[in-house]
Amino acid sequence: MPEKGLFCGNNRPKDLTAMTDLEKKHLPVIDCPDSVRSGEPFEVRINVGSIPHVMEEGHFVQWIEVKFGESLYSRIELSPKVSKPAVVVTLVKQAKHPKGTLRVIERCNLHGAWEATKEITIQQA
Numbered sequence: 001m002p003e004k005g006l007f008c009g010n011n012r013p014k015d016l017t018a019m020t021d022l023e024k025k026h027l028p029v030i031d032c033p034d035s036v037r038s039g040e041p042f043e044v045r046i047n048v049g050s051i052p053h054v055m056e057e058g059h060f061v062q063w064i065e066v067k068f069g070e071s072l073y074s075r076i077e078l079s080p081k082v083s084k085p086a087v088v089v090t091l092v093k094q095a096k097h098p099k100g101t102l103r104v105i106e107r108c109n110l111h112g113a114w115e116a117t118k119e120i121t122i123q124q125a
């Protein structure tokens with residue numbers, strides 16, 4: 001049964017130092033460099049949850065989006081049973097600004113969308 005309160009916007013943990021199991025299962029974990037060079041590819045590794053999230057027919061992670069600000073860089077659709085909510089995407093960031101906010105959003109069919117962010121420095125080439 002979907003929890004209605006979780007389907008209003010993107011969820012974030014209330015306290016990163018004291019996350020509930022629900023928050024730990026859904027908050028994306030971002031692994032990528034703190035600093036990248038403008039125009040050069042870099043990898044972003046994403047795991048949904050610091051503890052594993054199930055991938056069953058009735059409860060699964062439907063998609064993962066990667067954005068800089070409001071710009072969509074990548075969207076990966078997932079299927080239950082045959083995939084895990086972990087992906088690696090290769091991005092290229094052009095430097096219009098010296099810093100950017102990488103946003104990773106995942107959507108669970110029962111628990112809504114969850115967003116994690118990371119500030120990245122973009123060095124001029």
Ligand SMILES: [Fe+2]
Nearest residue numbers: 108109110111
């Ligand atoms: Fe879930």
